[in-house]
Amino acid sequence: MGRAPCCEKMGLKKGPWTTEEDQVLISYIQQHGHANWRALPKQAGLLRCGKSCRLRWANYLRPDIKRGNFTKEEEDTIFQLHEMLGNRWSAMAAKLPGRTDNEIKNVWHTHLKKKLKNYQPSSQVVTKQQSMIKSNGHKNPDFSARPEVCGPPQGSSSELSSVTVMTTAVKQEQMDSSESTFPEIDESFWTQAEDSKMEFSEFRGPNDKLGCQMIEDGMDFWYNLFIRAGELPELPEF
DNA sequence: AATCACCGCAACCGCGTACCG
DNA sequence: ACGGTACGCGGTTGCGGTGAT
Numbered sequence: 001m002g003r004a005p006c007c008e009k010m011g012l013k014k015g016p017w018t019t020e021e022d023q024v025l026i027s028y029i030q031q032h033g034h035a036n037w038r039a040l041p042k043q044a045g046l047l048r049c050g051k052s053c054r055l056r057w058a059n060y061l062r063p064d065i066k067r068g069n070f071t072k073e074e075e076d077t078i079f080q081l082h083e084m085l086g087n088r089w090s091a092m093a094a095k096l097p098g099r100t101d102n103e104i105k106n107v108w109h110t111h112l113k114k115k116l117k118n119y120q121p122s123s124q125v126v127t128k129q130q131s132m133i134k135s136n137g138h139k140n141p142d143f144s145a146r147p148e149v150c151g152p153p154q155g156s157s158s159e160l161s162s163v164t165v166m167t168t169a170v171k172q173e174q175m176d177s178s179e180s181t182f183p184e185i186d187e188s189f190w191t192q193a194e195d196s197k198m199e200f201s202e203f204r205g206p207n208d209k210l211g212c213q214m215i216e217d218g219m220d221f222w223y224n225l226f227i228r229a230g231e232l233p234e235l236p237e238f
Numbered sequence: 239a240a241t242c243a244c245c246g247c248a249a250c251c252g253c254g255t256a257c258c259g
Numbered sequence: 260a261c262g263g264t265a266c267g268c269g270g271t272t273g274c275g276g277t278g279a280t
Binding site: 015016036037038050051054058087088089090101102105 | 264265266267268269270273274
Binding site: 014015016017051052055056059060102103106107109110111 | 247
C-alpha cells in the first residue's frame, strides 16, 4: 500500500539528535510508552517524525541496549545466523539480546564481511551444530547453510515461493549422496506446504505478533515444511 | 601542521505489509 | 473488498573521527 508520509512534512527536524531531544523522548516514553509513534513526537513536543523517534529509541535510547564491542561468541552467532538467514538483521537481533538490527548490520558490513573469508567458528558453535545433527539421528538439512529461494512449481503463489527455501547443503547432499533422507520435492510436497502454511497462519491466530516473532526468528516456515516432511524435530538454539 | 583517505556509526529513505475503518 | 495509515525492515547515505602521508 501507500508509503507513509514522513519527514517531508514541513518544519520537522532531521539529522543527529541532541541530548535535549533524547531526554524529551526518553521521559515521554517512560511516562506514556510508545503505542503510537506517529502521534508521539507531537505529544512529546519534538520536532521529529515518528519514524525518526522510533529509530532513535530502538537503536540508541532503549535501556536494554548493550554497548561496546561484539564478543567472539556474538560474532560467531552472527556468522551462523547470517548463514541461515541471510541479511535478516532484525531476526538476528532477536537472537542477540541487547544488540540492534542496525548495529548488527553495521558490524557485518564494517568488520565481519572482511573476516568471513578466514572465518573459523568457535569450537562451542561447531559442537552445538554437531550435537544437533547427532540428536536428530539422521542426516538433516544443514541449518548453517545459506537458505536459497527455491523455485516453486508452476502455478503456485508467489507468496509461497517467497518463503520456500532449500539449503545449499541439502542440494549438495542430494547431489553427493544416494542415501539422502531429504524428502523428494514433488507435487504432493507443495500441496503439503500449502497445508502447512494454512495451519501455521491459523496458529498465529489473532495475536499476529507471536507468529511474526517466530517468523522473525528465522526460517520457521520452511522449518515447518521440513517438519511436515518428517524431518528436524527441534529448533536450533543460539 | 595540513591534507587526504578510509572507517565506523547514526540516521535517513523507500518498500512491503499488517491493520483498521 | 478496498483504500489509507502506520509500522518494521533492509539498503544506503553522510558525517565525524582517526590514521597515513
